[in-house]
Amino acid sequence: AQSVTQLGSHVSVSEGALVLLRCNYSSSVPPYLFWYVQYPNQGLQLLLKYTSAATLVKGINGFEAEFKKSETSFHLTKPSAHMSDAAEYFCAVIELQGAQKLVFGQGTRLTINP
Amino acid sequence: DTGVSQNPRHKITKRGQNVTFRCDPISEHNRLYWYRQTLGQGPEFLTYFQNEAQLEKSRLLSDRFSAERPKGSFSTLEIQRTEQGDSAMYLCASSSYGGAPSAGANVLTFGAGSRLTVL
Numbered sequence: 001a002q003s004v005t006q007l008g009s010h011v012s013v014s015e016g017a018l019v020l021l022r023c024n025y026s027s028s029v030p031p032y033l034f035w036y037v038q039y040p041n042q043g044l045q046l047l048l049k050y051t052s053a054a055t056l057v058k059g060i061n062g063f064e065a066e067f068k069k070s071e072t073s074f075h076l077t078k079p080s081a082h083m084s085d086a087a088e089y090f091c092a093v094i095e096l097q098g099a100q101k102l103v104f105g106q107g108t109r110l111t112i113n114p
Numbered sequence: 115d116t117g118v119s120q121n122p123r124h125k126i127t128k129r130g131q132n133v134t135f136r137c138d139p140i141s142e143h144n145r146l147y148w149y150r151q152t153l154g155q156g157p158e159f160l161t162y163f164q165n166e167a168q169l170e171k172s173r174l175l176s177d178r179f180s181a182e183r184p185k186g187s188f189s190t191l192e193i194q195r196t197e198q199g200d201s202a203m204y205l206c207a208s209s210s211y212g213g214a215p216s217a218g219a220n221v222l223t224f225g226a227g228s229r230l231t232v233l
Contacts, residue, residue: 009154036224043118043205043224044157090156099170100211100220101147104156 002027002093004074006105014113019063019078021108023091026072031093033074034102035065038088047089050074061085086112118225120206126231127196134192135228139208146189147222148181149205150174157205163189196232203227 007022025031032051036044048059055067061084065076074091088109092102119138127133139146144165149157160179162170165186175181178196183189193200205227211220 041226043120043226044207045224046221049221092156094220099147099159099162101159101162101170102157102207102222103159106156107154 002031002095002103004033004091004093004103004105006089006091006108008108009106010109010111012111012113013081015083016080019076019081019085019110021076021089021091021110023065023074023076023105024072025074025091025093027093029096032096033065033067034092034094035059035063035074035076036090036092036104037061038090038107040087044090047076081110081112083112083114086110118206118208118223120204120225120228122228123226124229124231126233128233129198130195132192132194133196133230134190135204135206135230137189137191137206137208137225139188139206140210140223141187143208143210143223144186145209145211145220146183147207147209148189148191149207151203151205151227152201160191160204193230196230198232201230201232203229 003026005024034049035047048057050067058064063078088107090107091105121136146163148160151157161181163183178194181191207222207224209222
């Protein structure tokens with residue numbers, strides 16, 4: 001079964017600094033990986049997805065993620081943090097059988113310091 | 115289309131009462147998912163419909179939980195005899211994927227969720 005692990009339940013960066021949110025996956029087959037963002041009292045919004053095409057995936061709001069098979073990682077980055085990036089971020093992998101449902105990590109809360 | 119709509123957004127109830135949540139997916143989407151999210155955790159899968167057929171249920175979905183999608187459009191999630199442990203955000207998502215398992219195309223669109231508080 002596929003799964004993801006997010007390292008760090010809480011990350012705090014200064015405005016303008018690099019954002020790095022870590023996600024490692026476990027899968028016996030090539031995975032399909034996603035990053036979602038959740039703002040307070042809202043649902044989840046898709047940031048980007050990896051579907052075995054380019055290993056560097058660009059998403060919305062200036063975020064990108066790089067798929068590294070050798071490290072089983074799919075870390076999310078943004079060169080310069082903005083106050084509006086403060087939110088909860090979830091990494092997810094899709095199960096390839098049955099419901100093809102998303103399996104989420106436990107989330108990382110990103111705080112931006114002025 | 116305004117996306118996935120969930121109602122009510124908030125529900126406070128006393129232990130032992132029944133509650134029902136409704137989800138209206140994006141109109142052309144044939145797949146509908148229910149997830150539960152507790153504080154500080156990622157969403158956990160509850161159940162899945164393809165059109166009106168409920169095809170998969172998680173072990174998290176106890177006998178007190180029932181979900182329906184009678185006409186393959188909106189769905190309801192009912193919780194009977196609520197317990198304090200049922201307090202959570204209940205998220206609905208829909209998608210239109212219908213192909214073979216190159217499942218990267220199965221992009222789920224989520225609603226804003228229904229928050230349940232059981233006193």
